[in-house]
Amino acid sequence: MSENFLLSLNDSQQDAATHIDGSLLILAGAGSGKTKTVTSRLAYLISIGIDPASILTLTFTNKAAREMRERAFSMIRDDMATMPLLCTFHKFGLLFLKFHMDRLGRKNNFVIIDTDDKKRILRSMNKELTTALVASEISKYKNSILTPEMAKKAAELKLYQQIADVYEKYENYLRENNLVDFDDLLLLPYKILSENTALAKETSEKYQYIMVDEYQDTNELQDKLLRTLCSTHNNLCVVGDDDQSIYGWRGATIKNILNFPQNFKDTKVVKLEKNYRSTHTILDHANQLIDHNRDRLGKKLEGTRQKGNSVKVYESHDENEETRKIAEDIHKLINSGESARDIAILFRVNALSRSLEEGFNKAKISYKLVGGMKFYERAEVKDLIAYFRVLTNKNDNFSFKRIVNKPKRGIGKTTVDKLDAHSNNSGVPIFKLIDNSTPEELAVIVGKKNARTLKVFIASILDLRDIIRESKMRFLDNFEDTFDFRASYDNVPDGVERQANIDEFYGYLRDYFISNGHLGLEDFLNEVALASEQDEMGNEAVSMMSIHASKGLEYKHLFIIGMEEGFFPLVGDGSDIEEERRLGYVSFTRAMDELTVSFVHSRFYKGKRASLLKSRFLSESGLVKGSLKIERSSGYKKGDLVKHKIFGMGRVQKIMKVGKESKLTINFGGTKRDILSSFVEKI
DNA sequence: TGGGTCACGGTTTTT
């Protein structure tokens, strides 16, 4: 094998790529050739004779894994006996659990549920609390390795006692139905490894070299898992950018990357600070902005490109004027020969896309909205998945309930509840309950008519199970004929679109069977559960997306709209100004040649028209001169009128800093109370 | 059982 791939790296990249033993932190700024460096290191390790099977590379997204795999494998011989494992964290957890789930006394034919399924289950377990809150708290518990018992003990407020109770019920439900959620894919492997020292040692010895992409987005649990995995060798190489940590609200902790050199002894730190993407001018503003953050490892992007056009700032009266200006610019760009796919518009809040969409339709600009409803999240696709799950697993009550009345066959909620209750009492899954009972026995539970319908339904599924064992292709043909699933969308709203999705899904499954002759429906389902399906970047259209969705992407011409206080930085419960600023940094550094930022004086939002002030990020980045008066970090000053959900209106008397937040002393009609600023609203 | 109406609440979302 040649090692030519090292020659195209700059000094720091080469330094990182040729590091072998010991912990390594690669601080890779935006556009600094991160993927190239990581993949080169992978190729380098193999080129010096390290067993590919002992190298593990973990990413967050399937897309990143795919990209890295392609690039790394193009550098190495492809006739190797084994290929290095390169996959997402969750995929790794899945593979691990397939082998070791029995250590928890559970079977390895578990089913992965997505966030939507999770919420559905939680909703059925509690009526009072908001499902979104319960879901996110449970996720936090799991990522902090807290069992329901521990959560119960720790809960002081009644609210948290309630949440911990739901958590317990939820965990029991998952166990009974042999389901795992996304967090479990990380938590359960961690549990197994911490309870089985021999296995932990063996696993760590198996993966002698571990690399982690986007390390700034890891959470506590992922970090713990990594520590366990490298406990016998300390050969952990992490790549990330503390300035691009934007998932704190989801449990990612920037501390992992900030403290990495302290947590792993003798860490070698390599900074990749040469940016190959943006003009000097763009970088200069991005650097100025991020300089306002305190919690940083400290790193400055140096441009390698020339100066470039200056960055534009658009000031408009309202969103319509804003859209008009941008539409005009886009027309000019396209008329001058630029490709629409080199143009993107970013926003902090998805709701801002609406006015853009209207305006672009009028201006005849074709656009695509990135990151909307994902293919596998669509109801009709999930229904099909549920069908296939029931086909492969009779114990899957959850999926059974989803499809028992799809298409409608007259089995309503009452009937399902009766079946569910019986199943829970007897411990026999609904499918088997129906299968094992005579029509008469079943009729006692659900009535004669329903009993007949259910028997027929079960019989169809059993038939299909037989068919798939003989021929996967015949199964595909028979499935639709049996249930008329696609046909049930004839002449209904959105039916055409839904049928197109169904066709696509059938086609996808067919292709899977053709190209993976030895694999079955179970394998397909596991694959699908972890697929997120990033839009295919095919057609000639301008892109619009949230800043979060833009991470890792780049555009020659970039517009950022909604640069107003309240929208960007976004303020609300638990908002973190430093994370907002990192979002600003991420968004600016998506631009290659041209950056336009835009703010308005007034915007229509949530049914109301709001007056807005320009974002502090404009002055902080040097895009507009002077600083704004409202720059006090709390945003509050003495005498401000505020509103509290319970205490009503009050006036601020005193402001005190408490960590990142401010504590306000507020006078509510004579009663003084100390309240954290995030719990009140400014009037 | 399931269609229709009303009240409510509303960041970002890699798996």
Add this chain to the structure above:
DNA sequence: CCGTGACCCA
């Protein structure tokens, strides 16, 4: 404004 969920009636 506009999507979701709860509740009511045929």
